[in-house]
Amino acid sequence: MTTADPYVLRLKRASTPRQKIGTTAWYIAVIAVSITTVFPLIWTIVTSLKPEGEILSSSLQIWPDQPTLENYVKAWTSVPFGRYFFNSTFLAVAGVVLNIFFGSLAGYAFARLRFRGKRVLFGTLLSSLMIPGIVTMVPTFLVLRRFPFAGGNDLFGQGGMGFINSYWAIILPGAAGAFAVFFMRQFFASMPEELAEAARIDGASEFRIFAQIYMPLAKAGAAVLGILTFQAGWNSFMWPLIVLSDRDMLTVQVGLAAFKTEHTTDYGPLMAGTVIVSLPVLLIFVLAQRYIIEGVAHVGSK
Amino acid sequence: MTTIQPTAVSADAMDVATASAKTPARRRDRHSRPFRKPQPQEIWGWIFVLVPMLLFLTFVIIPVVMAVVLSFTDYAVIGDAAWVGLENYRRIAGDPIFLLALRNTAIYTLMFVPLGVAVSLGTALLLNRNSRAVKLFRTFFYIPVVASTVATATIWYWLLNPQSGLFNIVLGWFGINGPAWLYDSKWAMTAIVLMSVWSGFGTNMLIYLGGLQGIARELYEAVRIDGANAWQTFRYITIPGLSRTTFLISTLLIIGAFQVFDQAYLLTKGGPGNSTLTVVYYIYNQGFGGLKMGYASALSFVLFLIIAVFSLINFKLTSRSQS
Numbered sequence: 001m002t003t004a005d006p007y008v009l010r011l012k013r014a015s016t017p018r019q020k021i022g023t024t025a026w027y028i029a030v031i032a033v034s035i036t037t038v039f040p041l042i043w044t045i046v047t048s049l050k051p052e053g054e055i056l057s058s059s060l061q062i063w064p065d066q067p068t069l070e071n072y073v074k075a076w077t078s079v080p081f082g083r084y085f086f087n088s089t090f091l092a093v094a095g096v097v098l099n100i101f102f103g104s105l106a107g108y109a110f111a112r113l114r115f116r117g118k119r120v121l122f123g124t125l126l127s128s129l130m131i132p133g134i135v136t137m138v139p140t141f142l143v144l145r146r147f148p149f150a151g152g153n154d155l156f157g158q159g160g161m162g163f164i165n166s167y168w169a170i171i172l173p174g175a176a177g178a179f180a181v182f183f184m185r186q187f188f189a190s191m192p193e194e195l196a197e198a199a200r201i202d203g204a205s206e207f208r209i210f211a212q213i214y215m216p217l218a219k220a221g222a223a224v225l226g227i228l229t230f231q232a233g234w235n236s237f238m239w240p241l242i243v244l245s246d247r248d249m250l251t252v253q254v255g256l257a258a259f260k261t262e263h264t265t266d267y268g269p270l271m272a273g274t275v276i277v278s279l280p281v282l283l284i285f286v287l288a289q290r291y292i293i294e295g296v297a298h299v300g301s302k
Numbered sequence: 303m304t305t306i307q308p309t310a311v312s313a314d315a316m317d318v319a320t321a322s323a324k325t326p327a328r329r330r331d332r333h334s335r336p337f338r339k340p341q342p343q344e345i346w347g348w349i350f351v352l353v354p355m356l357l358f359l360t361f362v363i364i365p366v367v368m369a370v371v372l373s374f375t376d377y378a379v380i381g382d383a384a385w386v387g388l389e390n391y392r393r394i395a396g397d398p399i400f401l402l403a404l405r406n407t408a409i410y411t412l413m414f415v416p417l418g419v420a421v422s423l424g425t426a427l428l429l430n431r432n433s434r435a436v437k438l439f440r441t442f443f444y445i446p447v448v449a450s451t452v453a454t455a456t457i458w459y460w461l462l463n464p465q466s467g468l469f470n471i472v473l474g475w476f477g478i479n480g481p482a483w484l485y486d487s488k489w490a491m492t493a494i495v496l497m498s499v500w501s502g503f504g505t506n507m508l509i510y511l512g513g514l515q516g517i518a519r520e521l522y523e524a525v526r527i528d529g530a531n532a533w534q535t536f537r538y539i540t541i542p543g544l545s546r547t548t549f550l551i552s553t554l555l556i557i558g559a560f561q562v563f564d565q566a567y568l569l570t571k572g573g574p575g576n577s578t579l580t581v582v583y584y585i586y587n588q589g590f591g592g593l594k595m596g597y598a599s600a601l602s603f604v605l606f607l608i609i610a611v612f613s614l615i616n617f618k619l620t621s622r623s624q625s
Contacts, residue, residue, distance in 0.1 A: 029428055030435070034442040037500070041445065043468060044457050059466035106354040115347025121355060128362050132609055134561055134582050134602045138589045139365035139372060173361040176354035206346035235450035237564050242590055253452040257568055260456055267460050274456045278449050285448045289441055296505055297512045 048072070048271035055267050071268035072276070075259070078269070081276060083248060084255040089280075091170050091240075091251065092233035096226045102176035103225060104218065107184030108210050112196060122185075125178045141242060144169050169243035174233070180225055187221035188214060224295035227288050231281050252277045373600035379593045390600035400601065402576060403584040404608075406491065410580065411559040411612075413495040418555045419548065422503045426510035427540075440511075444504035454501045455568035459484070462493055484570050487577035494565045494578055502558075506551045513547030514540070549620040553613055560609045581605050 047055060048071050050064040058065075075081065109115070110122045145162040147153060152160025163169045191214060199209045215222075240251045250258070256277050260270060285292060373390055377383035394400055425443055429436050446454065461468045462483040470480030481489040521539050530538070541548075563582040566572055572579035585605070589598030 026428070026431065027435075030439045033425060033428065034439055037446050037504075038442050040457050040461055040468070041449070044460070047460065056466045059463075060468070060471055102354045102357075106351045109347045109350035113343045113347040113350065115344045118347065121351065124363075125358060128358070131362075131366065132557060132561055132602075132606055134585060135369050135606050136362060136365035137585075138595050138598050138602065139368035140361055141590075142368065142372075142595065143360060143365060172357065176357045178358070178362070181354060206343060210350070231448070235452075237450065237452055238567075238586075242586075253450050256452050256456065260452075260459070260568070267463075270456055271460065274453045278453045281448050281450070285445075289444075293440065293444065293508060296508045 044271050044274055047267060048275050050268060052268055071272035074266075075269040075272040075276065078263075079255055079259050079273070080247075081252065081255065081273070084250055084252045087167075087249060088234055088251040088253070091167060092230050094167070094171050095174055095233040096229045098171065098175040099177055099180040099229045100222050100226055103180030103184040104188075104215060104222060105210070106176065106181045107186075108188045108214060110181065111185045111188035112191075112193075112214070113206065125181060128178050129182070137239075137242070140173055144172070144243065164243055165246045165249055167249075170240060173239075177229075180229065183225050184218065184221060187218045191217055220291075223288075224291050227284060227292055228295060230284065231292075234281055369599045369602065372596050373603050375596040376594075377596040379595060383596065386596070390597050391604070393597070394600060394604055399576070399579070400581070400584060403579045403581045406577065406579055407560055407562065407581045409491055410495060410562055411556065413492070414498055414559045414562075415552060415555045417495065417499050418503060418506065419552055421499055422506035422551065423510050423544070423548075425503065425507045426514055429507070429511060430514045440508075443507060446501045447504035449501065451501065451564040452568060454497060455565060458493070458497045458500075459569060485574060487573075487575045490570050490574060490578045494562075494569060497569070498562070498565055506555070509551060510544065510547055513544045517543035545620060549617065552616050552620065556612050556616055557609055560605060560612070 046062060046064065047059070049067045049069070051066055051068045051070065054061070054064055054066070110118060141164070144150075145164050146157030147162040148155050148157050150160070150162045150168070151164070151166060153162050163172065195213050196209050199213055204212075235253060236251075237253045237257070240254050241257070244250055244254065256273050259273055263270060372383075374385060374387060375383040376386050376389075429440050429443070449457070462470075464470055464480070464482040464485065467483075469483065473480040483489050483493045517540065521543070522535060525535050525539055561582050562580050563586065566578045566580050566583050567586075570578045572583050581601070582605070585598050585601045588594045588601060
């Protein structure tokens, strides 16, 4: 890792021999890091295309002698990935829609409306971000299991399984994350107050002011929140592992983990499954990488 | 990010605003006019936050309170719960498996946090350069973040294969006989640390990049005129200029490190010989495997306390290095 002076690096073009050496060294360094980050993924794809005989014997060979899709067929048929895909997509999309909706509503109220209790509520919400997730895990499970009238439960939460093993067990606890509210609040807080005052004089309701004036201005922020929420939802593992155990309810991540336990040495189908599971997020990343990278940097600067 | 495009709506609204500003008298007493009721923000504010706050109450506030109560009981899902006072906490202090898990987690944290900071800072310094190629490499560096821990673990499971895995093949080129990694209790945790750094550094690298761009150029110019070399510039300008960013990143890494679970669950199931059993993994086993939810709650509070203490130490350290 070079610790070169960033100011010198920022100078325009390499002209002196010393700077030329610096530029060459820089390219060598960044290419070396890129190889460590990108090559394992390429190797995964290559392995997934190799027939069984080639995988262990010539594992380093960069292109298979006889490329095949048999690993994909094997992965897809031995595990109901189609069903898992539906579950994961449904849960991730529901998370995106609900977080954008509730995050915007509450974020807007905290940023732009005056009402009693606002400071206390927002303060509590913010400080909850510092509680490690593990503290609420066991009790949240119990809340979902004992939810009145859900999943065969009576008024006192007895008798059934509540929301456990249903989509609600994922959707409800994550529907209005403190992060989503905080994230959207930052956007609304940076907008001018005059727009609302003018509309109020025109007699617009507070909901219309939110929906028709401020929300369109926060579209970019909502898009970033949506992308980050989708990735987090699609990739989440521990919570789905805990609350979903019915074979038809599994998500792609839990399904892949189970597949890995059952086929410990079947590297071909394992790598094929990995590619299948990663495809949606990789695709979104390629399409929206500018928003993602700027969004992460934006969150970090807060 | 936050640039607001002047749309047709806002342009119209601005017209109205200026028009009304010309007649301040009318504007001031608009609340008293009979034909236009005032919009009570008080009520709307509560309507807007109602559902999110109910969810927050149900899935954060109530669980936190429940966790406190549960930790003083022997609740085990089946049967009634009895109040046991501090018994759970007393048991934790003498629980050899918890102490082992805590030791493993501490080892993980001590390796993961410094390495995570160093790699994300190093890569950010590399990318803090005025070149068109930066964007491309930034994307390449960030790619591991996109993959899930399950996908990453599956890939690394293959990379770390003792015979045909990439790690040991490359080590073999240099005449090094690589260890069995995940099957070796001495190396399994190191492998998990390496994987975690690889899969997560991209995010912190971006945060560091933002921090680097926030350091005033004049400072660099000033020390350059004073004849400072690259190391001195880095030590006396870059490091202090990034102290807030470093604090943020190290805090996030500490909180994450103490809660490590996915990687250990997926790669080694806590083995071999419990060498990668982490605290959260132990809580998971106790709470959801053994259904000892009272004990699991007490364990999670102890972990919470440990995280808080380490975050505080980190705060003291970073604030001292600042002055």
